[in-house]
Amino acid sequence: MANRTPTKGAERGPLSFTRVNALLGVSGLITMSIGYWLLARGSITAAPLLLVLAYIVLLPLAIIL
Numbered sequence: 001m002a003n004r005t006p007t008k009g010a011e012r013g014p015l016s017f018t019r020v021n022a023l024l025g026v027s028g029l030i031t032m033s034i035g036y037w038l039l040a041r042g043s044i045t046a047a048p049l050l051l052v053l054a055y056i057v058l059l060p061l062a063i064i065l
Helices: 009-013 019-040 047-062
Strands: none
Touching: 019 047
């Protein structure tokens, strides 16, 4: 049997969330809430930018990292 070194994913386990994951997730939810609040108030510039940031950047990073 070959001697294999563990990879980064194998050290933590398949579903092991860290503090970084929690911070990214919470910041994504806060950004999303502010984006929807601005959208309800009629902002057509800042709201979509915040929602894209939350859905495309922060929340996926919270899951992947």
